[in-house]
Amino acid sequence: MGNVSSGQFKTGMKVMIDGDPCNMVEVEFVKPGKGQAFTRVRLRNLMTGRIWERTFKSNESAETADVMDRDMEYLYSDGEMWHFMEPSTFEQYAADEKAVADCSQWLKEGDKVMITLFNDNPIAVTPPNFVELEVTETDPGLKGDTAQGGSKPATLSTGAVVRVPLFINQGEVLKIDTRTGEYVSRA
Amino acid sequence: MNRNHWQPSAEILTLRERAKMLADVRAFFADRGVMEVDTQCLSQAAVSDPFIDSIEVSFSNYPGDVEQRFYLQSSPEYAMKRLLAADAGPIYQLGKAFRNGEVGRLHNPEFTMLEWYRPRFSAEQLMNEVQDLVTAVLGPQHWERLSYRDLFMRFVGVDPHQATIEMLKALLEPHFECPFTDDRKDTWLELVMSHLIEPKLIEPVLVFDFPASQAALSEVVEDAQGVKVASRFELYAGGMELANGYQELRDPAEQAERLEADDRMREISGLPRRPLETRLVSALESGIPSCAGVALGFDRLLMIKVGVSSIQEVIPFGFERC
Numbered sequence: 001m002g003n004v005s006s007g008q009f010k011t012g013m014k015v016m017i018d019g020d021p022c023n024m025v026e027v028e029f030v031k032p033g034k035g036q037a038f039t040r041v042r043l044r045n046l047m048t049g050r051i052w053e054r055t056f057k058s059n060e061s062a063e064t065a066d067v068m069d070r071d072m073e074y075l076y077s078d079g080e081m082w083h084f085m086e087p088s089t090f091e092q093y094a095a096d097e098k099a100v101a102d103c104s105q106w107l108k109e110g111d112k113v114m115i116t117l118f119n120d121n122p123i124a125v126t127p128p129n130f131v132e133l134e135v136t137e138t139d140p141g142l143k144g145d146t147a148q149g150g151s152k153p154a155t156l157s158t159g160a161v162v163r164v165p166l167f168i169n170q171g172e173v174l175k176i177d178t179r180t181g182e183y184v185s186r187a
Numbered sequence: 188m189n190r191n192h193w194q195p196s197a198e199i200l201t202l203r204e205r206a207k208m209l210a211d212v213r214a215f216f217a218d219r220g221v222m223e224v225d226t227q228c229l230s231q232a233a234v235s236d237p238f239i240d241s242i243e244v245s246f247s248n249y250p251g252d253v254e255q256r257f258y259l260q261s262s263p264e265y266a267m268k269r270l271l272a273a274d275a276g277p278i279y280q281l282g283k284a285f286r287n288g289e290v291g292r293l294h295n296p297e298f299t300m301l302e303w304y305r306p307r308f309s310a311e312q313l314m315n316e317v318q319d320l321v322t323a324v325l326g327p328q329h330w331e332r333l334s335y336r337d338l339f340m341r342f343v344g345v346d347p348h349q350a351t352i353e354m355l356k357a358l359l360e361p362h363f364e365c366p367f368t369d370d371r372k373d374t375w376l377e378l379v380m381s382h383l384i385e386p387k388l389i390e391p392v393l394v395f396d397f398p399a400s401q402a403a404l405s406e407v408v409e410d411a412q413g414v415k416v417a418s419r420f421e422l423y424a425g426g427m428e429l430a431n432g433y434q435e436l437r438d439p440a441e442q443a444e445r446l447e448a449d450d451r452m453r454e455i456s457g458l459p460r461r462p463l464e465t466r467l468v469s470a471l472e473s474g475i476p477s478c479a480g481v482a483l484g485f486d487r488l489l490m491i492k493v494g495v496s497s498i499q500e501v502i503p504f505g506f507e508r509c
Contacts, residue, residue, distance in 0.1 A: 007288060029291025033421075033431050033482075034403050035377040036238050037288070040363065054364040055378065058288075 004064050006039040006056035014046070014067040017054070021046045021065035021118045030055075046116065046123055065118065069126075072115045074107050082107065084115055084122070095122035105160035106131050106178045127178040132187040133157050134173050141169040151183075189507075196505035201493050205501060208324055208489055212281055212301060215323050219316075221277040221303060226266035228283060233258040233461035234265075235449035236403070240287035241461065242296070258461065259285035262482055263302050264404065265464045268435070271304055271478060272470035279303035281485065290506050292497045293427055297509070299485040299502075306476035310418050310434040313479035314393050317422055317430055320483075321391060325492055328424075334396040334410070342384045347376055348398060348414045355379050373400050388423035395420040404445070405433030422483070425491040432481030439471035 004015065013024045026042040037058040044051045046067065056062070072084040072093065081094040082104065093115060099122045100107070106127040107113070116124035138154035151163040154174075162176060164183045173187040195202070213223065233241040239261045245254040260266065263280045270278055284300040305313055318330055339347040343358050355375035359365050363382050369375070376398065399407045402417035410416045418434035436442055446463045453460050489501040499505025 029289070029294055030381050031238075031289060031291075031294065032377050032381055033428055034236065034238065034401060035381075036374055038378065038381070040382065052364060053362065054366070055359075055382065057367055057369070060367065 002064055003061040005061040006058055007037075009039050009041060009056070009062075014065040015062035016065045017043060017045070017062065020048070021067045021123070023067075025051065046118065066120075067116060067118050067123075069114050069116050071112055074109060074111050074113055076109055077104075077107070082125070084113065084125075093117070093122050095125055099123050100125045103127050103178075105156075105158050106133075106176070107158060108133060129177065129179055130184065131176050131178055132173050133160070133176060135164070135168060135170050138164065138168060138170055141167045154183075192508045194508075195503045196499040196508050197501055197503055201489075201495070201501055202503060204493050205489055208485070208492065209281065211324055212320070212485075215320055216279045216303070219277075221279050221305075222275065224263075224267065224270060224275065224278045224280050225282055226260070226263045226270070226280060228259050228285070229257045230260055230266070230464075231257060231462060232265065232464035232466070234261040235446045235453075235461075235463055236261075237449055237452045237456060237458055240459075242285045242287045261286050262300060264480070264482070265467050267302060267304055267480070268467055268475060269470045271306065272473050272475045277303070277305050293487065295486070295498050295502060295506050297506075298498070300482055301485045301488075302480065302482040304435070304478050304480040306478040308479040310395065310420055310432060310479050313432055313481055314395070314420055317393070317432065317481055317483070318391070321422070321424070321429075321488065324488060329390045330393070331390070332393045332395065335394055335398065335416070336396065336410075338384065338392070338394050339379070342387060343379060347379075348416075350376075358383060373398065376401075385423060385428060386426045389426055391422060391424040391429075393420055393422050397421070402436075403433070404436050404442075406436050408434075420481075425487070427487050427490075428484075429487055430481050430483035432479060435475070435478050435480050437471055437475055437477065439468050442471050443468045 009024055009027045011024055011027050014021055022043045022045050024041050025044050028040045030040050031037040039056045040053060041056065042053050070086060072086050075083040075085055081096060082100045084093045084095065103125040108131060111131065112128060114126040115122045133156040135154045136157050139152050150166045152166055153161050154164040154168060155161050162181060162183050164174065175184040175187045177184050241258040241261055244257050244259060246257055247254045262284050267278060267280060280302050283297055285297050287296065289296055336346055336348060339345055345354055352372055352375050356365065358379055359382060365378065396410050396416040397419045399415040399417050402419060405417045405419040407415055408418050420432045421428060422430035450460060450463060486498050486501050490498060493501065495501060
């Protein structure tokens with residue numbers, strides 16, 4: 001991988017900082033009329049999630065990180081690892097618990113997800129913004145209570161627990177926003 | 188080049204405001220008997236400042252003939268001072284300036300600068316006029332004037348003239364990681380100013396008495412506490428640096444020395460060395476009146492006026508679309 005000089009930094013660029021791949025969340029060119037140029041970068045460590053700001057001088061550079069996002073299909077979990085497949089090449093990747101993290105509660109076999117690879121190893125799994133999952137357990141639905149007021153917990157097929165309206169019954173398939181973890185509608 | 192980028196980066200409504208502001212500024216100076224000049228964008232000499240990189244252009248008598256190097260002016264300062272030495276009297280310029288490599292939210296490599304010179308004005312009188320001009324454009328605001336020292340004392344609690352590099356670095360580290368070394372104290376002062384102070388200066392603040400090491404082309408004097416300071420002031424507003432003014436240096440020998448010092452620093456830093464503006468030294472030798480001068484970023488002033496956060500929103504075609 002090559003080096004990129006601070007003047008060429010762009011939002012979304014992936015670089016190695018202190019041995020970890022990091023995403024440039026925000027890049028700002030700073031230069032007093034009389035004085036040195038700096039590049040102020042808000043970084044996110046892709047391994048730890050830490051977000052912080054770092055300033056580079058104009059003659060500094062950073063090593064680009066071999067990080068890419070790929071669309072894959074979720075196959076199954078063997079309890080220890082989660083397995084994914086690239087649909088075009090049938091190549092399989094196994095992600096550990098650290099990479100899957102909170103995403104595991106939204107993973108349904110056969111669903112498309114985005115895998116972030118660093119040096120060809122999965123380091124993060126991003127679910128689609130919306131998933132459709134079946135309710136496996138919830139209190140019986142209340143007839144007539146359709147739109148307004150009240151909610152109750154429901155356990156979904158993946159084990160996730162979300163707040164749903166009182167009229168939802170076991171066995172129904174729901175649309176969930178994975179970014180907020182909130183119920184959207186019946187699927 | 189992106190074919191979908193045919194549209195302007197500024198809204199037409201903003202460009203109407205821009206046209207009005209250009210007219211307002213010209214009316215302001217016409218009222219005060221300041222003459223508009225439009226010196227050349229091309230020059231045989233480049234700016235000496237090691238932190239400003241001139242854009243190079245080539246001239247040839249016919250295509251394929253020997254190319255002669257010219258530089259786009261990074262500010263009209265040198266040319267306007269040559270006019271002052273030729274007895275032009277009070278002058279202003281509202282035109283384009285060019286700086287290589289400067290692209291960002293607040294920077295466009297080609298931008299519009301308003302620069303003016305006032306013979307027999309003190310820096311303080313010129314600060315008054317800057318305030319008048321900005322008020323004419325933006326309307327009444329809450330103004331403040333602070334010395335560079337008092338500004339630092341208020342916002343970061345250290346005296347910039349006494350502070351060590353370690354002290355300045357310690358101010359930055361909790362907010363911004365700066366894992367590099369630099370034994371030039373001004374680098375750290377500039378970092379504290381641009382990272383910690385400037386973003387907080389929303390209402391206009393005129394800052395004066397800069398460290399002598401940041402004098403550029405201003406006179407150096409002693410302040411009340413006997414510290415050598417530059418007779419230089421800056422205007423900050425909207426969280427940005429808006430203008431930079433000087434009690435102008437008139438001593439030709441000192442001017443020649445500063446040009447040489449810049450050139451030496453360029454050599455040490457491995458920066459391109461370019462023809463120095465020795466005609467400025469000649470102009471000072473022939474004599475210019477005691478005067479104060481200031482340069483103001485016209486585009487940034489318009490950003491405040493129309494309330495936008497990036498410079499390309501106030502110019503017809505920002506760098507990506509030019």
